[in-house]
Amino acid sequence: MYRHTKLSLLAIAIATTGAVAYAAKGEMENDTLAITKAKIPLTQAVTIAEQDVNGKASRAEYEKSKQGWVYDVEVVSGTKVFDVRVDADKGTVISSAEDKADHDDDHDKQD
Structure with a gap:
């Protein structure tokens, strides 16, 4: 034993x-500490994403992707929700796509 x-x-x-x-x-x-190396601050990435789809950000996070470190910002524009990825070093939009999964509430429980 x-x-x-x-x-x-x-x-x-x-x-x-x-x-x-x-x-x-x-x-x-650590993702939290990695953000200190980003050349573009989170607030600027949110502004860039909001302007790209003419909406308001509802969520943003800093994450590592195939392209390197990016900000993944969820933006609501009218009745649509978009996922906008912003390059953390250049401040350019890498991609912007409508997020169909967040768009409908048909399967949510009533509040």
Whole structure:
């Protein structure tokens, strides 16, 4: 029994050391801290997205994508909802598409 406890503790120590080493390499970057490196502030990205589809932002987040770090901004324009992706370094709109999933409330429960 004592031997199994020692082996378990050794396995945990090895796994923890590996995770710390992996994080120290910078390959696992915290999204919250990564935003400090963005050249465009969140407020500017929201303004860019709102102007792109002539609406008001309802949600925004900073995330890593295939193109690098982007702001993903959800904008409501009239009766439509758009997902607008803004490049965090250049401040340009990468994509803008109507979000059909957020558009209809047919399946929501009554308030």
